[in-house]
Amino acid sequence: xxxxxxxxxxxxxxxxxxxxxxxxxxxxxxxxxxxxxxxxxxxxxxxxxxxxxxxxxxxxxxxxxxxxxxxxxxxxxxxxxxxxxxxxxxxxxxxxxxxxxxxxxxxxxxxxxxxxxxxxxxxxxxxxxxxxxxxxxxxxxxxxxxxxxx
Amino acid sequence: xxxxxxxxxxxxxxxxxxxxxxxxxxxxxxxxxxxxxxxxxxxxxxxxxxxxxxxxxxxxxxxxxxxxxxxxxxxxxxxxxxxxxxxxxxxxxxxxxxxxxxxxxxxxxxxxxxxxxxxxxxxxxxxxxxxx
Numbered sequence: 001x002x003x004x005x006x007x008x009x010x011x012x013x014x015x016x017x018x019x020x021x022x023x024x025x026x027x028x029x030x031x032x033x034x035x036x037x038x039x040x041x042x043x044x045x046x047x048x049x050x051x052x053x054x055x056x057x058x059x060x061x062x063x064x065x066x067x068x069x070x071x072x073x074x075x076x077x078x079x080x081x082x083x084x085x086x087x088x089x090x091x092x093x094x095x096x097x098x099x100x101x102x103x104x105x106x107x108x109x110x111x112x113x114x115x116x117x118x119x120x121x122x123x124x125x126x127x128x129x130x131x132x133x134x135x136x137x138x139x140x141x142x143x144x145x146x147x148x149x150x
Numbered sequence: 151x152x153x154x155x156x157x158x159x160x161x162x163x164x165x166x167x168x169x170x171x172x173x174x175x176x177x178x179x180x181x182x183x184x185x186x187x188x189x190x191x192x193x194x195x196x197x198x199x200x201x202x203x204x205x206x207x208x209x210x211x212x213x214x215x216x217x218x219x220x221x222x223x224x225x226x227x228x229x230x231x232x233x234x235x236x237x238x239x240x241x242x243x244x245x246x247x248x249x250x251x252x253x254x255x256x257x258x259x260x261x262x263x264x265x266x267x268x269x270x271x272x273x274x275x276x277x278x279x280x281x282x
Contacts, residue, residue: 097277101233108216145229149281 013069021072024079028058032092039147044140048088051116051127055082058089063123078117100145107141110134187224187231193272196265200248232277239273242266 034040040048053059055078066075086102087094094102109115111134121128129137189197197205197220204214206221218234226234241247245266248259261269 096281097232097236100229101236104230104233112216142227142229145227145233149229149232 016069019069021067021069021076022080023062023066023072023076024060024083026058026060028089029092032090033057034088034091037091038144041140044136047129047133047137050124051120051129051133053088054120054124055079055117056086056088057083058087096148099148103141103145103148107138110137187276189223190272193268196261196269200259200261200265204248228280232280235273235277235280239270239277242270242273 034048035045054061060079062075065071086106091099106115110129113129113134116127116129201218202220203209204211205218207215207219209215218237223231223234242261243266245261247261248256253260
């Protein structure tokens, strides 16, 4: 009985490998990343790149296990939804008011510890943000907003 | 004669520095105008009837409070205020608020087409004005 369940599970695992995960490709547009559009200090850039770019950019680094179902389904949907909310690589295309909205939201999410998504730092320890990191990001979002309004 | 010139110069000097002082003082508030943000009566009625329960500092839900506190709007920085107004016009255009799940229970909270239009137009115009 136990063996049957095990086989069934293994079988399912193999079968779902053939279901396409619809993994979103990276399609960067030259010159339009926030790094090319705004002043992003080095320490802020490191945090954004390590903790956010895997879901909120066109520079997603997919690790090997992101190709294995069912993890691939989760990763794909995080990237798709993440980019819909905020895509640092397509910053140029975001209208000015939306940029102000998004910068405010970045501050809120990071301040509350809601971003990066809590699962992420388990597999990417460099994405774990310290209190200092959070403050850096929060202050930068305020500066960047002022810069946009000038 | 010399005394007259001296007195004249002193008085003129005082006068000039006085005007400079006065004009500097009256100009200072003009340099950094405080954004006076007020919500028109009809918009406020919509907020009170359809939104305020979830989006005020004393509301229950943490999520809705993190996103928008209507009673705190006037205290926000200009940049944040523009951002929040943009979010309001967005949810009004898409009729994303109040949340669908909530409306299933309390359909009387649904935004009418007119209310959604008014909210969106107001939020757009108010933020446009602030960006000038």
